[in-house]
Amino acid sequence: MARFESLFRETTSGLRRNGLVAFAAISTTFVALLLFGLALLVSRQVSLMIEATTGNVEVAVYLTDPVNPDTVETLTTKLTDLPVVANVEYETKEEACARFKELFANQKALVDNVDCDALPASLRVKLDDPENYEQVAAVLDGQPGVNRIVDQSRFLDRLFAITGVFRVGVLMVSIVMLVSSAVLIANTVRMGLFARRKEIGIMKLVGATNWRIRFPFIIEGLVESLIGAAAAILFLFGMKVYFINPLYGEIEFVPWVTNGDVIVIIPWLVAAGAIVAVLASLVGMRRFLDV
Amino acid sequence: MITLQHVTKTFKNGTTALDDVSVEIDKGEFVFIVGASGSGKSTFIRLLLKEEEATKGDIYVAGKHLAKLTTWKVPHLRRNIGTVFQDFKLLQDKNVFENVSFALEVIGKPKHVIDQRVPEILEYVGLSDKLNNFPDELSGGEQQRVSIARACVNRPLVLLADEPTGNLDPSTSVDIMRLLDKVNRIGTTVVMATHDQAIVDAMRRRVIELDRGAVVRDQARGVYS
Numbered sequence: 001m002a003r004f005e006s007l008f009r010e011t012t013s014g015l016r017r018n019g020l021v022a023f024a025a026i027s028t029t030f031v032a033l034l035l036f037g038l039a040l041l042v043s044r045q046v047s048l049m050i051e052a053t054t055g056n057v058e059v060a061v062y063l064t065d066p067v068n069p070d071t072v073e074t075l076t077t078k079l080t081d082l083p084v085v086a087n088v089e090y091e092t093k094e095e096a097c098a099r100f101k102e103l104f105a106n107q108k109a110l111v112d113n114v115d116c117d118a119l120p121a122s123l124r125v126k127l128d129d130p131e132n133y134e135q136v137a138a139v140l141d142g143q144p145g146v147n148r149i150v151d152q153s154r155f156l157d158r159l160f161a162i163t164g165v166f167r168v169g170v171l172m173v174s175i176v177m178l179v180s181s182a183v184l185i186a187n188t189v190r191m192g193l194f195a196r197r198k199e200i201g202i203m204k205l206v207g208a209t210n211w212r213i214r215f216p217f218i219i220e221g222l223v224e225s226l227i228g229a230a231a232a233i234l235f236l237f238g239m240k241v242y243f244i245n246p247l248y249g250e251i252e253f254v255p256w257v258t259n260g261d262v263i264v265i266i267p268w269l270v271a272a273g274a275i276v277a278v279l280a281s282l283v284g285m286r287r288f289l290d291v
Numbered sequence: 292m293i294t295l296q297h298v299t300k301t302f303k304n305g306t307t308a309l310d311d312v313s314v315e316i317d318k319g320e321f322v323f324i325v326g327a328s329g330s331g332k333s334t335f336i337r338l339l340l341k342e343e344e345a346t347k348g349d350i351y352v353a354g355k356h357l358a359k360l361t362t363w364k365v366p367h368l369r370r371n372i373g374t375v376f377q378d379f380k381l382l383q384d385k386n387v388f389e390n391v392s393f394a395l396e397v398i399g400k401p402k403h404v405i406d407q408r409v410p411e412i413l414e415y416v417g418l419s420d421k422l423n424n425f426p427d428e429l430s431g432g433e434q435q436r437v438s439i440a441r442a443c444v445n446r447p448l449v450l451l452a453d454e455p456t457g458n459l460d461p462s463t464s465v466d467i468m469r470l471l472d473k474v475n476r477i478g479t480t481v482v483m484a485t486h487d488q489a490i491v492d493a494m495r496r497r498v499i500e501l502d503r504g505a506v507v508r509d510q511a512r513g514v515y516s
Contacts, residue, residue: 006393006396006397198380198382199382199393201380202380202382202393202394203397204366204369205340205369205374205380206369206370206393206394206397206398206441206445207366207367207368207369207370207371207372207398207445208366208397208398209363209366209398210362210363210366212397212398212399213397
């Protein structure tokens with residue numbers, strides 16, 4: 001027990017001594033991880049919207065009701081014979097209904113009010129290159145049983161272009177912030193080493209191992225970054241509750257990120273914070289601790 | 292206990308601190324290393340702790356060949372060596388008890404061992420009534436006693452003392468020497484670097500004299516010069 005007590009004391013006294021720098025390290029970590037989490041959530045939101053609007057398929061071929069199994073087979077063969085087609089899947093009305101319900105699971109009113117019979121069966125086509133849409137359209141145009149062909153790739157392209165810029169931008173800023181938080185953490189660790197250089201000298205002299213000497217400093221960096229991570233996670237939840245929750249009822253037919261989506265990114269934020277902190281602490285201690 | 296074979300230490304700037312030194316110190320000996328400032332006394336001590344590496348030659352301490360000792364094993368070597376310095380190296384924000392217990396804590400000794408050994412060693416050095424005092428409330432002699440207690444609390448095989456009386460007046464120095472002698476009598480090998488002539492002459496122990504890095508005299512029951 002004595003070892004844990006003394007380790008704990010060293011860590012907390014380190015945090016107290018460097019209060020201001022520790023605060024700077026914590027707050028940059030907070031901002032960095034907040035942006036990182038934001039980027040992850042935006043990605044999630046975008047993929048939800050893509051899933052909702054396109055079903056992740058470049059070309060949707062909606063079939064007329066009622067569906068004739070022979071028609072499905074003929075059309076599928078025609079499509080698979082095209083060299084530009086990568087993959088064709090048949091989605092029945094029931095499957096379309098199930099997907100719809102899952103997608104809008106958090107919008108009960110919507111699910112309850114939509115009659116599954118209104119959702120058409122479709123052939124969902126993936127292309128090697130979305131540019132080749134015209135070839136698919138040419139083959140299917142006028143075929144019996146085909147109701148409507150929708151080229152979703154153009155919509156996807158536009159969505160990707162807009163959100164991609166945003167995502168990359170946020171991600172870049174968050175990386176820059178993570179680097180500066182690493183520098184600040186390294187700095188608090190270095191200041192701690194300097195303040196305790198006499199203590200460390202004695203520790204080396206009496207035969208403390210390098211890891212025993214380093215440990216409190218790594219923990220100090222880790223604690224700083226985890227406080228920042230915790231704040232970022234709380235803030236993200238807050239943002240989700242205040243900005244996204246009101247949209248649940250307002251904008252229909254758009255699935256929004258859920259609490260579950262926020263929970264899923266927690267390990268990523270914690271891991272990013274922890275890795276940055278440990279690396280920063282080790283960098284901060286480099287050369288200071290040669291035997 | 293300590294063996295140096297043809298040890299030479301040359302620093303990067305070209306100065307030679309030790310020049311072909313061969314010394315054998317047995318278990319339980321009390322040895323003075325004497326010589327003018329810059330004669331290599333401190334380098335001698337630092338080599339034994341592996342704070343510096345010998346440029347040439349072999350050093351054995353407590354059965355370990357220092358050149359072959361990996362970095363991560365150095366702490367275990369140092370647990371067998373107590374060290375005492377001219378400037379005491381006490382932590383000002385810790386009291387006497389904590390200064391001594393710190394040495395055991397950081398090598399992972401359990402609390403019951405600490406609670407037993409620290410009061411024991413502080414009694415041994417005559418500081419039982421000062422456990423809760425801070426270093427700035429102690430005299431120089433008392434501070435050096437604390438540092439000797441810290442050096443000995445882990446029961447080292449070797450005690451290295453680098454000018455331990457350098458900051459003390461003659462009568463306090465005599466007290467410290469009595470204590471080191473007491474530590475030596477329980478079997479600890481003591482190596483003390485000093486240029487305190489009166490003390491060396493009074494103790495009449497083995498004297499190794501260094502001059503510009505070379506051993507110029509190695510005399511049992513010797514005097515300073």
